[in-house]
Amino acid sequence: MATQPSNTIPVKIRKQDFSSDQEVRWCPGCGDYAILATLKRVLPDLGIPREKYVFVSGIGCSSRFPYYMNTYGIHSIHGRAPTIATGIRLANPELSVWIITGDGDGLSIGGNHLIHIMRRNVNVNIILFNNEIYGLTKGQYSPTSPKGQVTKSSPYGSIDNPFNPIKVALASGATFVARTVDRDTKHMAEVFRQAAQHKGVSFVEVYQNCVIFNDGAFREVTDPQEKWEHALYLEHGKPLVFGKEKKKGLKLTGFHLEVVELEDPEQTDGILVHDQFNPDTAYATLLAELTDKPDMPIPLGIFRSIETETYEEAFFRQIEEVKKMKGEGDLKQLMLTGDTWKVD
Amino acid sequence: MAKTNKTVVKVDDVTVRFAGDSGDGIQLTGKQFTRTTALIGNELSTFPDFPAEIRAPAGTTYGVSGFQIHFGSHPIYTPGDKVDVLVAMNPAALKVNLKYLKPNAIIIVNVDNFTERNLRLAGYTQNPLEDGSLKGYQVYPVQITELTRKALEELELSQKEKDRCKNFFALGVVYWLYSRPLEPTIEWIQKKFAKRPELAKANILALKAGRNFAESTELFASHYKVEPAKIKPGIYRNITGNEALSLGIIVAGRKAGLDIFVGSYPITPASDILHELSIHKNFGVKTFQxxxxxxxxxxxxxxxxxGNLGVTATSGPGMALKTEFMNLAVMTELPLVVFDVQRAGPSTGMPTKTEQADLLFAMYGRPGESPVPIVAPRSPSDCFYAAYEAARVAIQFMTPVIVLSDLYLANGAEPWLIPDLETLPPISKNLAQTDEDYLPYQRDPQTLARKWALPGTPGLEHRIGGLEKEENTGNVSYDPDNHEKMVKLRAEKIERVRDILTEPEIDGPDEGELLILSWGSTYGTIVTAVKELRDEGKDVSHYHLRWLNPLPRNLEYYIRNFNNVLIPEVNLGHLSRIIRDRYLVDAIPFNRVKGQPLMVQELKETIDQILAR
Structure with a gap:
């Protein structure tokens, strides 16, 4: 049995074929719209027939997503989408399974499932909409809200240390780890495409603006003026440079990264060159930690992409091996297992 | 075999309990005795009594492992209330098992283990073999360790290896006592130790030495014979409840043409289901820990x-965690089988002891109006049929189904007449077809089940979830009337499960003074009590429920036909509450919650009291 979503059938599907007949009901201006539109734009290019897509979500604003996709879908229980997705992949590995989750759904109530699906390397695509707030329950702090954030449930400021989703993914052994942002749909489309094509678990954090409860949380990387100073676009094989004129670069000093000013953007000697295929997570973790440091740029793009055996490959290979060893199960023999005796 | 002039006494049924340290090979000894007893044609039932600790210190009371077998020349339904023969390999085994003995029971002890240290470990201040405290029993002190060593004198084995054979010496003694042949065990030993012939030889020598000792010693004046029972012809095997649940679900998957997907997390006493199913990957069984x-x-x-049949196996604390997913299964109307192997609760409770106290939880323990069919097997082998039926109902009605087993069934074993699989009812699945005009929540007019549309099928793309659905279309709906309608449809669908079930038959007259109404693993105890009462000329009928939701149609008729309805359960009154609520009948609860199965004797006493009123 093939354990990869099939993409050999030439199909002509258009973006609008993925729209369901349900009215989209996010708040006007919500970053979710851009993510929905971008994904609908990417899917037709993947060559996978529409009936092979399954969207699985938990609970939260983002988790309404499956209702708006004219594919198979389950809107499930808060935090539990990875469990259902795993079951779907093991029942039918020819399906392309997408998990739509948020910072509360995926990292708080569903944290356990998220780390385990990543450690197993189940071949699914996880899109985590991170808005650093609980939206659907109307504005409480989330596990990614910065410490000190004033919300309805933290009127004197949150005292929780936030999670860095990229670090969670790396520590869990995710084989594809990326970050993008709702305002940059071109970048987002490319990241989604790469995530879909990756064999194994793909984890994509999307910085997503909640206009109602946490507007402007990611202004640093979305504001047309500011973003050049703060966004570090990761490109494999290219030096880690940023700034409007690309005159800032990152250098490894001891065990940390340091920003250095470049006289000439073309002269990047000593500047680290991005290697998304680095099997060692230390490098990607260094990049991920930049996010938590003031005065350091915020990386966007693919942190890590390595290929190892997927859970499904191992799962079905083992079944085949057992079949080879024992033959196709014979019920009559099974019933007679152990000691039997005949009574006349 | 040397002829002796010892007398042979015929008995109808006997209960033997082997007990000793976890390391004494007690379970193995018990299983060998069971095997031989089955082979010579007795009816039987067994129950192991494991210590909760994995490797408890030797000699302690909490490290005692026990194995009980009840066998006879007539039908046997329970592992026995009280014990006729106790084999105690050390003082601790004697101490913890005294309470299970019948008056004048036989106690065979390994006197070599009654050392000062072991007595102290067991909490004895005096040696019970010497202080007269065992006056009411027939005590046979045997130097099991010494005699085993002597029998193996010639063999080039370490002392430790020789001492490991002493359980076979004890088994030899009991084989003689109940006139059982040694051959089946000898054959088993030869097979088991095929690669270590010296160990095979040692164990066989110990077994024979035990038998010969019992035969020739002055200690035993007589021995016993239990004639073979009249048993239905066919091929038999021994089976535990957990094995039977596993087999039942595998067979159901094959019959339905579906792969079985087992998602489980280890929990006592359900883990063996995951263990068993994970072996059978070549039967279309997928297991996921x-x-x-x-x-x-x-x-x-x-x-x-x-498109697989999802199965999960757990016990009470685990099912509590699964509650919300069971509700999602109710709402999405997908097939799912949940095995709940009940144990003594609440919370961690007594994980290695049995109880029936999850019934109300299974029935009502979910938020919202959430009806779920519930089936309860009545014996270890019946778990096979319960699992099969559960799968059949889950698939045909597109619903989660709970199978309420318990620890007593899960670990208990009995001989099972292997069924002809052709006689099992077929399992039909109602799959939506490519490009049909599919509405996810359109229902079959008979069963009210919706159609199953598998991802990957072109043209059937649809979304389901936990939000309330509009009738037929399955679109999200907050319409008040629609919600009430859907709540009632989901309830009515479960009521209609009755249409494909066989109703239980009453055992005894269908009217009279007393009806005993029961469910689950109490079956054996109640059948035994009822039989004994009838033999005493008393008027008692018994009705044993198989499906607890929905309840069978003929139940009310019987309930109304009797002056008294007695409901024995291993809880504080779960079924009795349901029956009182449903039929407004003053049912009499009979409850024990000790982590032990019901005892025949105490039930009989209660019945006598009711009949004497």
Whole structure:
């Protein structure tokens, strides 16, 4: 049995074929719209027939997503989408399974499932909409809200240390780890495409603006003026440079990264060159930690992409091996297992 | 075999209990005795009594492992209330098992282990073999260790290896006592130790030495014979409840033409189901050990959505965690089988002891109006049929189904007449077809089940979830009337499960003074009590429920026909509450919650009291 979503059938599907007949009901201006539109734009290019897509979500604003996709879908229980997705992949590995989750759904109530699906390397695509707030329950702090954030449930400021989703993914052994942002749909489309094509678990954090409860949380990387100073676009094989004129670069000093000013953007000697295929997570973790440091740029793009055996490959290979060893199960023999005796 | 002039006494049934340290090979000894007893044609029932600790210190009371077998020349339904023969390998084994003995029971002790140290470890201040405290029993002190060593004198084995054979010496003694042949065990030993012939030889020598000792010693004046029972012809095997649940679900998957997907998280006493099923990957069985109970059922439900039959096995604390997923299964109307192997609760409770106290939880323990069919097997082998039926109902009615087993059934074993699989009812699945005009929540007019549309099928793309659905279309709906309608439709669908079930038959007259109404693993105890009461000329009828939801149609008729309805349960009154609520009848509860199965004797006494009123 093939354990990869099939993409050999030439199909002509258009973006609008993925729209369901349900009215989209996010708040006007919500970053979710851009993510929905971008994904609908990417899917037709993947060559996978529409009936092979399954969207699985938990609970939260983002988790309404499956209702708006004219594919198979389950809107499930808060935090539990990875469990259902795993079951779907093991029942039918020819399906392309997408998990739509948020910072509360995926990292708080569903944290356990998220780390385990990543450690197993189940071949699914996880899109985590991170808005650093609980939206659907109307504005409480989330596990990614910065410490000190004033919300309805933290009127004197949150005292929780936030999670860095990229670090969670790396520590869990995710084989594809990326970050993008709702305002940059071109970048987002490319990241989604790469995530879909990756064999194994793909984890994509999307910085997503909640206009109602946490507007402007990611202004640093979305504001047309500011973003050049703060966004570090990761490109494999290219030096880690940023700034409007690309005159800032990152250098490894001891065990940390340091920003250095470049006289000439073309002269990047000593500047680290991005290697998304680095099997060692230390490098990607260094990049991920930049996010938590003031005065350091915020990386966007693919942190890590390595290929190892997927859970499904191992799962079905083992079944085949057992079949080879024992033959196709014979019920009559099974019933007679152990000691039997005949009574006349 | 040397002839002796010892007398042979015929008995109808006997209960033997082997007890000793976890390391004494007690379970193995018990299983060998069971095997031989089955082979010579007795009816039997067994129950192991494991210590909760994995490797408890030797000699302690909490490290005692026990194995009980009840066998006879007539039908046997329970492992026996009280014990006729106790084999105690050390003082601790004697101490913890005294309470199970019948008056004048036989106690065979390994006197070599009654050392000062072991007595102290067991909490004895005096040696019970010497202080007269065992006056009411027939005590046979045997130097089991010494005699085993002597029998193996010639063999080039370490002392430790020789001492490991002493359980076979004890088994030899009991074989003689109940006139059982040694051959089946000898054959088994030869096979088991084929690669270590010196160990095979040692164990066989010990077994024979035990038998010869019992035969020639002055200690035993007589021995016993239990004639073969009249048993239905066919091929038999021994089976535990957990094995039977596993086999039942495998067979159901084959019959339905579906792969079985088992999502489970280890929990006592259900883990053996996962162990058993994970062996059979060549039978279209997929097993997934999840990160927790929630993920286990979540993956199972996901697999059901994608076209496998999702199964999850757990016990009370695990089912509590699965509650919300069971509700998602109710709402999404997908097939799912949940095995709940009940244990003594609440919370961690007594994980190695039995109880029937999850019934009300299974019935009502979910938020919202959430009806779920519930089936309860009545014996270890009946678990096979319960699992099969559960799968059949789950698939044909597109619903989660709970199988309420318990520890007593899960670990208990009995001989099982292997059924002809052709006689099992077929399992039909109602799959939506490519490009049909599919509405996810359109229902079959007979069963009210919706159609199953598998991802991957062109033209059937649809979304389901936990939000309330509009009738037929399955679109999200907050319409008040629609919600009430859907609540009632989901309830009515479960009521209609009755249409494909066989109703239980009453055992005894269908009217009279007393009806005993029961469910689950109490069956054996009640059948035994009822039989004994009838032999005493008393008027008692018995009705044993198989499906607890929905309840059978003929139940009310019987309830109304009797002056008294007695409901024995291993809880504080679960079924009795349901019956009182449903039929407004003053049912009499009979409850024990000791982590032990019901005892025949105490039940009989209660019945006598009711009949004497």
């Amino acid at each position: 999840a990160e927790d109970e929630i993920a286990a059922i979540g993956a199972a439900l996901g697999a059901s959505f994608a």
